[in-house]
Amino acid sequence: MTxxxxxxxxxxxxxxxxxxxxxxxxxxxxxxxxxxxxxEDDLLASGSTTENWLMYxxxxxxxxxxxxxxxxxxxxxxxxxxxxxxxxxxxxDFQGSPIIIQGDPPVMYITFGPDHVHxxxxxxxxxxxxxxxxxxxxxxxxxxxxxxxxxVLGDRIYTSTLDLxxxxxxxxxxxxxxYFNGAAAYRGEPAENVMHEELQWERAVGTTSSFPPIIxxxxxxxxxxxxxxGVSGFYDAIDLEGNIEWRVNMTPExxxxxxxxxxxGATAWPAGALDPRTEQIVIPSANPGPWYGTVRPGxxxxxxxxxxxxxxxxxxxxxxxxxxxxxxxxxxxNPPMVIQGEIDxxxxxxxxxxxxxxxxxxxxxxxxxxxxxxxEHVQHLNMWALPPQDDLESAPWVMPELQGGTNPQAxxxxxxxxxxxxxxxxxxxxxxxxxxxxxxxxxxIGMDTIRAEPVADExxxxxxxxxxLGADEDENDDDEPGDxxxxxxxxxxxxxxxxxxxxxxxxxxxxxxxxxxxxxxxGLDPLTGRIKWRDWLDIETSTAGGxxxxxxxxxxxxxxxxxxxxxxxxTGERVWVDDIGVGVDGDPIIWHDPYEEKTYVAITAGGRxxxxxxxxxxGNVVTVYSLST
Amino acid sequence: xxxxxxPDERYSYGEVSDEDRREFLKALGVIAGAGVAGATLGDLxxxxxxxxxxxxxxxxxxxxxxxxxSLDQALLTSELSALASSFEQLPQLQAxxxxxxxxxxxxELTTGAWxxxxxxxAVGFFSSAEETLPAxxxxxxxxxxxxxxxxxxxxxxxxxxxxxxxEQAALVANIVNAREQLSWWMPTLEYPPAEAxxxxxxxxxxxxxxxxxxxxxxxxxxxxxxxxxxxxxxxxPEMIDRGLWDIKSMLGGYYLLGSAARDLAAGSIADEHxxxxxxxxxxxxxxxxxxxxxDVVRITDDKRAPMAxxx
Numbered sequence: 001m002t003x004x005x006x007x008x009x010x011x012x013x014x015x016x017x018x019x020x021x022x023x024x025x026x027x028x029x030x031x032x033x034x035x036x037x038x039x040e041d042d043l044l045a046s047g048s049t050t051e052n053w054l055m056y057x058x059x060x061x062x063x064x065x066x067x068x069x070x071x072x073x074x075x076x077x078x079x080x081x082x083x084x085x086x087x088x089x090x091x092x093d094f095q096g097s098p099i100i101i102q103g104d105p106p107v108m109y110i111t112f113g114p115d116h117v118h119x120x121x122x123x124x125x126x127x128x129x130x131x132x133x134x135x136x137x138x139x140x141x142x143x144x145x146x147x148x149x150x151x152v153l154g155d156r157i158y159t160s161t162l163d164l165x166x167x168x169x170x171x172x173x174x175x176x177x178x179y180f181n182g183a184a185a186y187r188g189e190p191a192e193n194v195m196h197e198e199l200q201w202e203r204a205v206g207t208t209s210s211f212p213p214i215i216x217x218x219x220x221x222x223x224x225x226x227x228x229x230g231v232s233g234f235y236d237a238i239d240l241e242g243n244i245e246w247r248v249n250m251t252p253e254x255x256x257x258x259x260x261x262x263x264x265g266a267t268a269w270p271a272g273a274l275d276p277r278t279e280q281i282v283i284p285s286a287n288p289g290p291w292y293g294t295v296r297p298g299x300x301x302x303x304x305x306x307x308x309x310x311x312x313x314x315x316x317x318x319x320x321x322x323x324x325x326x327x328x329x330x331x332x333x334n335p336p337m338v339i340q341g342e343i344d345x346x347x348x349x350x351x352x353x354x355x356x357x358x359x360x361x362x363x364x365x366x367x368x369x370x371x372x373x374x375x376e377h378v379q380h381l382n383m384w385a386l387p388p389q390d391d392l393e394s395a396p397w398v399m400p401e402l403q404g405g406t407n408p409q410a411x412x413x414x415x416x417x418x419x420x421x422x423x424x425x426x427x428x429x430x431x432x433x434x435x436x437x438x439x440x441x442x443x444x445i446g447m448d449t450i451r452a453e454p455v456a457d458e459x460x461x462x463x464x465x466x467x468x469l470g471a472d473e474d475e476n477d478d479d480e481p482g483d484x485x486x487x488x489x490x491x492x493x494x495x496x497x498x499x500x501x502x503x504x505x506x507x508x509x510x511x512x513x514x515x516x517x518x519x520x521x522x523g524l525d526p527l528t529g530r531i532k533w534r535d536w537l538d539i540e541t542s543t544a545g546g547x548x549x550x551x552x553x554x555x556x557x558x559x560x561x562x563x564x565x566x567x568x569x570x571t572g573e574r575v576w577v578d579d580i581g582v583g584v585d586g587d588p589i590i591w592h593d594p595y596e597e598k599t600y601v602a603i604t605a606g607g608r609x610x611x612x613x614x615x616x617x618x619g620n621v622v623t624v625y626s627l628s629t
Numbered sequence: 630x631x632x633x634x635x636p637d638e639r640y641s642y643g644e645v646s647d648e649d650r651r652e653f654l655k656a657l658g659v660i661a662g663a664g665v666a667g668a669t670l671g672d673l674x675x676x677x678x679x680x681x682x683x684x685x686x687x688x689x690x691x692x693x694x695x696x697x698x699s700l701d702q703a704l705l706t707s708e709l710s711a712l713a714s715s716f717e718q719l720p721q722l723q724a725x726x727x728x729x730x731x732x733x734x735x736x737e738l739t740t741g742a743w744x745x746x747x748x749x750x751a752v753g754f755f756s757s758a759e760e761t762l763p764a765x766x767x768x769x770x771x772x773x774x775x776x777x778x779x780x781x782x783x784x785x786x787x788x789x790x791x792x793x794x795x796e797q798a799a800l801v802a803n804i805v806n807a808r809e810q811l812s813w814w815m816p817t818l819e820y821p822p823a824e825a826x827x828x829x830x831x832x833x834x835x836x837x838x839x840x841x842x843x844x845x846x847x848x849x850x851x852x853x854x855x856x857x858x859x860x861x862x863x864x865x866p867e868m869i870d871r872g873l874w875d876i877k878s879m880l881g882g883y884y885l886l887g888s889a890a891r892d893l894a895a896g897s898i899a900d901e902h903x904x905x906x907x908x909x910x911x912x913x914x915x916x917x918x919x920x921x922x923x924d925v926v927r928i929t930d931d932k933r934a935p936m937a938x939x940x
Contacts, residue, residue, distance in 0.1 A: 255848065256848075257836045257840065257841050257844045257845055257848065258834070258835065258836025258837075258840060258841070258844075259834040259835075259836070260834060260835065260836065262834050263834055292813075294813050294814045294815070294841070295835045295836075295841070297841050297842075297844070297845020297846075297848065297849070297918060298844070298845050298848030298849055298852070299848065299849065299852045299856070299926075301852070320859060323927075324856070324922075324926050324927075325922060325926070367730065368859060369730070369858065369859050369861070370859055370860050370861070370862055370863065371862065372862060372936075373862065373863060373933070373936075375930075375936070376930060380929070380930065383927075383929050383930075384923070384927035384929060386810070389813055435815065529936055
């Protein structure tokens, strides 16, 4: 087997620039937006300056680390709400990370679902313009459409759209410069109309995602989605005028039996990272399809893992699978991060990410070899147990469930203390598979699932055990089962719904081994794999959204019950907590405004629909805190 | 827990335990007493009758007539010889442990098998098998296993490949004892009705069962050089050992399938034996690749190599 380049041939006669939808632009006082030329050098410096937050993870490496030292454990309590910006309709569509472009005033660009882009005065929250794109394939009203932000270069911002396209917008006016149609060709075949017919379906939860493209060396690159719709994944690079340059086939045919590659999934829907030192992009890849594996024997590379490719050519560099031949939806959706570590006395780039599998992987960027797999950051139960066929009732409880481990929640890294802070989901689930047929635009999963009933009583405190965990040299330190209290849990990224009276739960509502905590925030050393601390969240749903760290030893993160927390990065102590009142599912960012001599912390809240959250915690609100410095 | 979700149960790693042997015999209608000593093919054969072979010959005949091309006896003979020599490499792989970066020792095991595979696919062998052979129902497994035990040449064939008497018995016992997981591998034609989907894409995109068994095995083996090297920090000698048994089983299953095709090309195989060897060979390959996953690929914390902090 060889893992040579798997670049696709691209037809020239595809409708690459035809836009399958309409835009509506609203403009207000756009003259406020200062003319600031954002260069690629600025992008390279984004993570090392304090006035900008120019890309999803702040730097190409995705570390979500702010280098300013203005906010400290001593003054974090002085953070005050500067303003809140609410976007009321539809609710619960914040899952992303704003970007900030410095100037007087600085400007915030932010996305909501579905396909809304807004420009705000970052100092006041004043609404400057919006661009709303409506793809003709439509979007579900029941589920959030998972928009995660924009990219910027020069006078444009760029957004990935929910119909697999990319829009370039004039960042001063919100007007469209060009549209790239990523559905114009598929598996080398041009679309007969505007979009290839196998890429058309109503955009819905778990199958839709819009992460900002990576911009590097004169091109944009982005992935695809729809793994649960029987597609085969791809990853595109386009030039700055929207012309396709190359496409990585994420299901290389010769590695799959028969034609199973054609519906093999392995889409690339979450955010990638880029290592400027090696000029490699790390592409996250989704689960193989269908979920049951008997029709697709073999490793099913590159599914459910990460793929390293040359950022300029797309040529294959390496791949690593979290879950080879996956059955459990353990797609590797966590945005990867690049850090520096010492291997054999040499500073080496490492890719780090949290798996849905409940471990953190640290991989040598140059070779793809695993350097370390961490201790479990959520509980494991019946790990890798195969689901039975058509028998959900007697299926074993499995942990992690399909949300993880960790899903697309973006982690933060503090290079000073070598601490990686990650969110995790800690819920039991049963899986049972059934045969399913492929039909274009329809679900192609073949798996029933049900979650454990919530614990009836308060979970037992596990502080003593956690204290031991930090110093314990035993790598297999399992959690003690706690008393269990329950509540119904909904999956915000899956179509399978639980029913309280489901027979599968009647005699077996939850496993004894479960500690009862649905979510956790964890600090660990990605090089040793050792967990430093865990904050088990006494909440009734999984946690989403990301983190941001500072060199002063703080990491900010939100919870689904509205808390916005500043942790001591190395110990996990809660240094400061504010109640936003809306489930915090977005990614916090920090910037400094030299004109006002203030440092701002922004967090988007309200990212999920459905029954997962108390209705009181629904909403769409950007909260911006400030601290005079 | 539904059987099939815990692969530790009822699988023999080169040696059939008393419990597994009892389970095997029970599945074939033999109630074994407390004394279950001995577990070679001969021992099992002595306790299991041939039973009915109804339909096996007709299936074999249909398979033969369903070929779209001519089998190349010389090619099959030559490549089977290459495949047979792969078994000699297994002890060296055990001694090697985790491969170095860029090595291809595992991939080299399958060179002969891939050549056979390409030829069988080209002459419509897998398609014909798919059209002809039934699903892995308990009845079909029972019938073919009884027949397999009574193929006189089987012990010698497996013995020449390096399977000890115990290992030969384990190969056959695993077919029966892991039958539920085996049944999950449905023939393509039993997938949901084609009329429910556009233009019968189900049949188009799911490879024939025997092809999935065969190529799946080869893809798994081919990927191990990279996989083991990449996860050196997690891999233990026990994983290597167990994986090598799974690989030996897959290659053994492939050899049975390939030798049946060779003998078919030579006109020297009875139709019921053709059915039996293809079915058994495919079954062995399926079970072995499922257990390769369990033994090597899906590494839990309790199985991984000790974590010693920064390396």
